Amino acid sequence: MKKNVIVGQSGGPTAVINASLYGVVYEALNREDTFGTVYGMINGIEGFLSDHYIDMKPLEISGELELVKNTPGSYLGSCRYKLPEDLNDSVYVQLFEKFEALDIGYFFYIGGNDSMDTVSKLSRYARKVSSDIRVIGIPKTIDNDLVETDHTPGFGSAAKYIASTVREIAIDASVYDNKKSVTIVEIMGRHAGWLAAASVLARKFEGDNPVLVYLPESDFNQDVFISKVRKSMEKTPNLVVCISEGIHDKNGTFICELASDVGVDAFGHKMLTGSGKYLENLVKERLGVKVRSIELNVCQRCSSSMLSKTDQKEAIASGAYGVKCAIEGETGKMIAFKREKDEPYTIGYTTADVDIICNKEKTVPDEWITKDGTDVSDEFITYAKPLIQGEVSVAMEDGVPKFAYRRTKSGSSKF
Amino acid sequence: MKKNVIVGQSGGPTAVINASLYGVVYEALNREDTFGTVYGMINGIEGFLSDHYIDMKPLEISGELELVKNTPGSYLGSCRYKLPEDLNDSVYVQLFEKFEALDIGYFFYIGGNDSMDTVSKLSRYARKVSSDIRVIGIPKTIDNDLVETDHTPGFGSAAKYIASTVREIAIDASVYDNKKSVTIVEIMGRHAGWLAAASVLARKFEGDNPVLVYLPESDFNQDVFISKVRKSMEKTPNLVVCISEGIHDKNGTFICELASDVGVDAFGHKMLTGSGKYLENLVKERLGVKVRSIELNVCQRCSSSMLSKTDQKEAIASGAYGVKCAIEGETGKMIAFKREKDEPYTIGYTTADVDIICNKEKTVPDEWITKDGTDVSDEFITYAKPLIQGEVSVAMEDGVPKFAYRRTKSGSSKF
Structure with missing residues (x-):
């Protein structure tokens, strides 16, 4: 039976x-x-x-x-x-x-x-x-x-991995703290920015990295981004920027698609690249500072x-x-x-x-994202922090x- | 005094x-x-x-x-x-x-x-x-x-991070073990392959991933690489390949330079890409299987x-x-x-x-690298294993x- x-x-x-x-x-x-x-x-x-x-x-x-x-x-x-x-x-x-x-x-x-x-x-x-x-x-x-x-x-384990790793990346980036630099961290999330938002749990004090965080819930504007980066470097010389892989412009075109429109590989095919790599090139071109991009890739979902x-x-x-x-x-x-x-x-x-x-599909609520689309609010932190507790x-x-x-x-x- | x-x-x-x-x-x-x-x-x-x-x-x-x-x-x-x-x-x-x-x-x-x-x-x-x-x-x-x-x-901590992470990447890659796939992991090391070699410490049984490991101590041949990958997939459908960032052809040209010779970014400049990304495109082009490349990046030196x-x-x-x-x-x-x-x-x-x-500069001894340049010997394992012990x-x-x-x-x- x-x-x-x-x-x-x-x-x-x-x-x-x-x-x-x-x-x-x-x-x-x-x-x-x-x-x-x-x-x-x-x-x-x-x-x-x-x-x-x-x-x-x-x-x-x-x-x-x-x-x-x-x-x-x-x-x-x-x-x-x-x-x-x-x-x-x-x-x-x-x-x-x-x-x-x-x-x-x-x-x-x-x-x-x-x-x-x-x-x-x-x-x-x-x-x-x-x-x-x-x-x-x-x-x-x-x-x-x-x-x-x-x-x-x-989500909790991925968020904990992201926050901890961004913390370590920020430390790594700041060893040459007598020179300006930008580090772009690309985080998973095509349509929802929960994971990129979790990077703010890495912050330990006012003004700490990651200073700028971009989610796919907001439209991404390259010019505004560049001026934000320039301004943020005045206070934080070794700037860490976290982005969702799915950031897109106001027409809905993914930033990573902009790159593959023009990049061509050894076989004459479109070179597939990430949003982080694209922005790395953009910052290098426009601001001329030392810049690096890091894709957390599958480690954010498989790290034990x-x-x-x-x-x-x-x-x-x-x-x-x-x-x-x-x-x-x-x-x-x-x-x-x-x-x-x-x-x-x-x-x-x-x-x-x-x-x-x-x-x-549940995305990050608009009211949890700051008006300029470069950060998340304390409500998000209150929501996410309990989920990464304990080892x-x-x-x-x-x-x-x-x-x-x-x-x-x-x-x-x-x- | x-x-x-x-x-x-x-x-x-x-x-x-x-x-x-x-x-x-x-x-x-x-x-x-x-x-x-x-x-x-x-x-x-x-x-x-x-x-x-x-x-x-x-x-x-x-x-x-x-x-x-x-x-x-x-x-x-x-x-x-x-x-x-x-x-x-x-x-x-x-x-x-x-x-x-x-x-x-x-x-x-x-x-x-x-x-x-x-x-x-x-x-x-x-x-x-x-x-x-x-x-x-x-x-x-x-x-x-x-x-x-x-x-x-x-070296020991970086090697431990690499071995553990490659282990996790291999597990992640194998969840679709009813389909063939190739995962290429790019590891630091411009002239010396110690770190890429350390990825073999991830192996848990005969024939386990990473099956192929390429160091800059040997010349890299793309055609031989592709046939090795094809053959290895017969036994290991979800193949993991580890490479040093500094792998180069017999003329000393870095594999990553081959890509930047042809790739062009949104500004008409050479697109800087890694060896892993280049080989990802190569495998996709030649073998048509699912392929992914992962750059361990600064995490291998800054992870706690x-x-x-x-x-x-x-x-x-x-x-x-x-x-x-x-x-x-x-x-x-x-x-x-x-x-x-x-x-x-x-x-x-x-x-x-x-x-x-x-x-x-001390490189990995020739006699610790297998003749075909796709693996390291037991001598390397005897050397490296003690260095990653203890947490x-x-x-x-x-x-x-x-x-x-x-x-x-x-x-x-x-x-």
Whole structure:
């Protein structure tokens, strides 16, 4: 009578998406009265369609599951697979036949916007065919752009990495503090500036770096930027500027596209470059000062060295809470956070309708961005600071972090 | 009768150059019977020429000195200032007048190749004018390219950061392990490949990433590279390739120069790009697979999150040992490490002639590089592994690392 459970991960990884996996698996394995086997999909719904899945129980027995908790990346592998809009598509029949064959009663999917689209479609299809399968989404994204939740697991650790790294970059930039210089740090975020905004958590005193912060929520003007940089260097000779990768002009053209319009590589093709590199050239050209650009790149989502304890705790809890909600009969829902208090920081767990979440994007509120679009307000700091608190001690082995490695069918390790 | 001490930092910073500063200052302050005031030059010899220096004693009293130990960057500020070859230049007269005015008897300079050039010139000038000032160099460079020493402080922490980060990047790259991909990681090192070589410490099992590692010690051939990448992907679908920034073709042309020969930015100027970006475009063009390049950039020298305990301990000890050598009358010397044993790893401290060091560059030995130039041997691993062992717990404050900040004369903080 006991139904089985399946869990998958989808979309870009975060430093705590495996903590959410841990939360789901640990909770489900410890309710043997309710659940049968707990399966993990390999490469999400895409891998599952090719019958790639594993039994999660051996991981608990071997102790590997504890290691999974602190391992960045997606332990089960991920995918970017969009289910068809048309619920009459044969892929749904195929998927639900596979669910039935494995006697799946509970489906958990850990991911962001696109993954919640999968949760939405699967739950709607289940309703359509009167299937009892309960479909629950567990939120994950460093971008923090999901609506209906105070924030998303993954954001806190990325924000902590960004703030700490920008702090260190500012120190590095200031060793030649008898010469003027500009350092541009490019941070992830195509449409939402939450991560770039988190760089202000690096500030330690009035006027400290990063002095200028640009989010995609405001239009970016190159001339105004240059005059701001010039003026800011009068007070801060070693200026650090943080930008979202998605900054754009008033016509909506990404700054990085301006560069690739003109740059040509060795093969005569458009040279793809980042916004930071573009602005580095702009500052060099216009101001003639020493300038450097730094792209934080994937390290901001995969570093285990700056895991936020708060973030990891909430990631685990949201996985576990998802299991509880599924038992209580919920489906077509994403686990959401409701902030109860800023200080001391407390949140509660609730559920939100995935159909609303999957089509929306939450950006930084206008009133949290200063009028000139070069900084964020204290409200943002009050909001973000609790999310980066606490540290996680990652086990080390031979001088580098010890992580979990999934074995492939051939017996070799995955990574 | 007691002479005073002055210490400075010069060249690019490392994660432990302040640990060496701590070593010099702590040791000197604790020999009140021998030394008078302990001064710190602000911005090295360049700042000292403008009378920028501070008394270090208050730092010990306030406890700030303990914080300096774990702070990346150069606490005293740095410079890139080359003293004239001609010892008859008036700048030497000027400097030694300033030394005399401050009653300096001991001069310590923490830095790499160029800084040892300063040590060499000052000690030779001292001899020339029969000055008693003892001039001692304390080694520092992430590049590990100083001769006459087993390795240099700063290398171990950078190597630990690189190995850990490449590990995390490999995990991140493998989340879509059902699709082929190439990730190119560009690592510092213009002429010596020690840091890129350190990426192999990330490997956890036979055939693990990084599969290919390219150092500037070997000539780089693009066609051979592409066929190696193609072949390696057969076994490792999510391939990670690590390269030194300084890889070059058989004519000595840097790979990054090939790109800037053709790329043009928005202003019609040569677009400066890195070797990694160039190879990203090359792989995309030739192999058509998903490819990404990541430049570790300044993080590899300024991150406090992967400080090697071994490296920090040796940095402090080399500072302290420098003080002892100066007392014993040595001058014109750099503190050097002599490895006594690989396992258990033990080193001894000694001194080496700066005149030899300042004009040479130590590269990775040919016999430690595999014949095809895509990997390093076990000898390298035996050499490098002890240097990344042990962790340092950095104090945290408000969710980010707590660092020391030097106050400027105006009372505001430096950084």
